[in-house]
Every structure is written in structure tokens, then in C-alpha cells.
Amino acid sequence: MGAVTPLAIFKRTPGTNCGQCGRPTCLAFSVAVSTTGADPAGCPYIDLAGLDLGAAVIAGEDPSRERDLALVAHLQEKISDLDFAAIAGVLGAVWEGGAPEVLIFSYLGQAARLAKTGIFIDGVAPEDPRDAILLYNYVHSGGGRPPDHTWVGMESLPNSISKVRTLATYCEQRLARLFAGKTPATIMALGQPLEARPGSGTASVELIVPVLPMVPQYVLFWDEEPADGFEARVKILFDQHVLDFLDIESLLFAAERMAERFECISVAR
Ligand code: SF4
Numbered sequence: 492m493g494a495v496t497p498l499a500i501f502k503r504t505p506g507t508n509c510g511q512c513g514r515p516t517c518l519a520f521s522v523a524v525s526t527t528g529a530d531p532a533g534c535p536y537i538d539l540a541g542l543d544l545g546a547a548v549i550a551g552e553d554p555s556r557e558r559d560l561a562l563v564a565h566l567q568e569k570i571s572d573l574d575f576a577a578i579a580g581v582l583g584a585v586w587e588g589g590a591p592e593v594l595i596f597s598y599l600g601q602a603a604r605l606a607k608t609g610i611f612i613d614g615v616a617p618e619d620p621r622d623a624i625l626l627y628n629y630v631h632s633g634g635g636r637p638p639d640h641t642w643v644g645m646e647s648l649p650n651s652i653s654k655v656r657t658l659a660t661y662c663e664q665r666l667a668r669l670f671a672g673k674t675p676a677t678i679m680a681l682g683q684p685l686e687a688r689p690g691s692g693t694a695s696v697e698l699i700v701p702v703l704p705m706v707p708q709y710v711l712f713w714d715e716e717p718a719d720g721f722e723a724r725v726k727i728l729f730d731q732h733v734l735d736f737l738d739i740e741s742l743l744f745a746a747e748r749m750a751e752r753f754e755c756i757s758v759a760r
Contacts, residue, residue, distance in 0.1 A: 666712070
């Protein structure tokens, strides 16, 4: 098999994560069917009517989304044995017992509820699987040294040379364009929904944004000075221990998401 995508299988399951197929989630089951040839009949509820299991990948489905969904399923399996109650504190989360048990924490000013079978952000399942990847990676880290507010640039983190430009493109330059010409009060107000607090220094505006409870990001903004030929500039700093909580790819995505949140808040005003 392997020609039908995980998403095509997943759409035919009820999405109830009942576990009767021996997998923790419908997504994990779908990935197993698609990639390892597991028997789709392992789910008693699946609707296979009209599905050609030998068909080519269904047209119109995004391969990168398929990869991301497979990674979400992989991470769900990796965290399936974690003791949520034990790690909640070090992640800055609140543990809620029950079936399923849940970790509750803030994600860019939104309420994330993370279970081993799925995630809700402000009550809605995230449309983009990269949010789930980011949050599952955070939980999978199991935590580490808490932030001590010793701030470093991306270039100071290990194995980050190729990431500096990505951070500039997807976060720093976007925020510089957004903030340019705005008053410090206006920029601070944009940070309020993100629970940002002011930093202290000599830049035009400095904000500390708690992207995740243990992953603050420090935003330094210098406004444009056309008379001197200076363009607006943003520099993002991270706590020196940030890689105890996120891998570098997830950290980049967290910075990108922060920029998007600022843009959305600005448009909504
Ligand atoms: S048996 Fe079906 S519904 Fe239940 S978790 Fe597995 S795929 Fe989902």
C-alpha cells in the first residue's frame, strides 16, 4: 500500500481516538496504514467505501502537510508514556486529570489544552499541524533548566548558522515592517494580547513575549531613521537555555508564529 496518504485514511476514521485499533489516535492509525501497510480493517469504524487502496496519492493533497501530519502522529506516540502530572510544573503547565488527562498552558496568549490524543487552542483544534508539532515537541522535551533571562541571539545557539537567515525572513523583517513608524505605546498595545511585558534597554521598543511558559522571546526594535539612512530593524533574542524546551526548528516556527500573531492583532485593530 503506501500510495494512499495518511490524511485520506484519517478522513475516513471517526476521529474519536478510541484506541481499539491498538494505536493511541486515529491519526497514528492512519499513518501506520499509509506508510507501513497496516490493515485498515484494524479500525472497526473506518469507512473504506470507494477507496482504492492501491490508488495514487489523492490529487490536491499537500505533501508537506502529509509529512507534518505523520510527524504529529509520531510525536503522539512518543509522548504516550509521559507522566503528565510529573512534568506539568517544569513546563509551566497545569495538569488536569481525567480521561484524557490534559496539560493546560498559555501559547502566545491563547489557552492550549494538550492531551495525548489531540490539542485545542482557545477551544479549536489547530488547522495547521505545525502548531501541534511545536506544542508536542515542547511537552516531549520534558522540560529543563528554567529561563534565567540571559538573552542570546540565534547565532549563539548550537547548529544555528543556517537558521539565522530564516529567522530574519520569517520573523524579524516582518516585525520590523509592522512596527516601523508606530509609537512605542502602539507597539506595546499590540503585545498586550500576547501577554508581553516591557524589557529594559536602549532600543526604541523592547518586549518580552512569553511564546510558551518556559520559552520567552525578547523583541528588540529600532525604528527607521530616514534622514540617517537607517531602516527599521528587529532582533529576536532567546533565553540561553531555550533548547532545553524546544528543538531549533520548533524554535524558528515559534518565532514565525509570534510574528503572525502580531500581524493578526494589528489587522484586527
Ligand atoms: S479504532 Fe478507529 S476510531 Fe478507534 S482510534 Fe483506531 S482509528 Fe480511531
